[in-house]
Amino acid sequence: MRKKANDTFDDLEQCLKKRRQKVNELIQAEEDAVMTSLAELEKWRAALALNAASVGNVLLSASEGSLLGMMKSLTSRLDDLESQTGTTRKMKVKDLTLDLQKLGQLRADIASLGQMTKPTTTPTTLQQPTQPSPATSTATSATTPRTADKPRKAALAKVLRVGDRVKPGPDWLYAPQDKKGTVTAIPSRLAVQRGGRVDVQWDGGREDCCWMGRDGRYHLDLL
Structure with missing residues (x-):
């Protein structure tokens, strides 16, 4: 810094x-x-x-x-x-x-210039992931959106994964907030936790580079 x-x-x-x-x-x-x-x-x-x-x-x-x-x-x-x-x-x-x-x-x-900002929410404690059931493959589990106890902002940045279904979050400023899409790439988990980018393919066909923590902005929420 x-x-x-x-x-x-x-x-x-x-x-x-x-x-x-x-x-x-x-x-x-x-x-x-x-x-x-x-x-x-x-x-x-x-x-x-x-x-x-x-x-x-x-x-x-x-x-x-x-x-x-x-x-x-x-x-x-x-x-x-x-x-x-x-x-x-x-x-x-x-x-x-x-x-x-x-x-x-x-x-x-x-x-x-250079104002210091902190997340407005306290990150939740991550729990150990549960093992997938025999009837569910690892690939299916990795692409299934989480619906219960949805993490937001800083907490979401720590657990977001490729395949998650997302929508514009509270800090989205660039387009109407009626979009739905899928996370297609996360360069690295450490980069995301430090405010790095997350690539999203919107259902309408457009691709965007979204920020999860940069300058205190969190562009995405889980559907």
């Missing part, structure tokens, strides 16, 4: 570390994009300032005749600068926010 608890929390810790790394990578990518755009804008701001200063000097020092002669050159230069500036990637700053809506539910789930 200690090993299982430690493995569970180790897995959760690794998931949180990976998610933190991923979120930081997303933030870093946005930051890099913004810094690249700022560098491009600064380059074109400097180019515009330089050209504005150059044009200003020409206006101050040149005569009207020379200005008319330079008009074509200045116009071409401004058009070229404008076209180059237009190809610059536009800076788009996103309003980044962290979605923390699920944080409250996550805290609640973590707070309930």
Whole structure:
């Protein structure tokens, strides 16, 4: 139990570390994009300032005749600068926010993680099995459902066997509780007592893996 608890929390810790790394990578990518755009804008701001200063000097020092002669050159230069500036990637700053809506539910789930539960019923003391009568074969006895003094929950998990006729128990949550079926496999008695699975073939044809003790749930009852 200690090993299982430690493995569970180790897995959760690794998931949180990976998610933190991923979120930081997303933030870093946005930051890099913004810094690249700022560098491009600064380059074109400097180019515009330089050209504005150059044009200003020409206006101050040149005569009207020379200005008319330079008009074509200045116009071409401004058009070229404008076209180059237009190809610059536009800076788009996103309003980044962290979605923390699920944080409250996550805290609640973590707070309930690993709760210790005990069976609600006290297991009954097992009695020595009676020998089958000469007229009844061992195979028939092994597949005959028990009808008197039906054990339930933890007690049933200890004595359930292949061939028993069963129905959904008090903790069955997955389908309408009008099913009837037969136990087809029990991997090991020790596994069942520790909450392991029991395979059931329902009369309608479906097969299910049912739990008898896992997380305090007992899916089956005897018919």
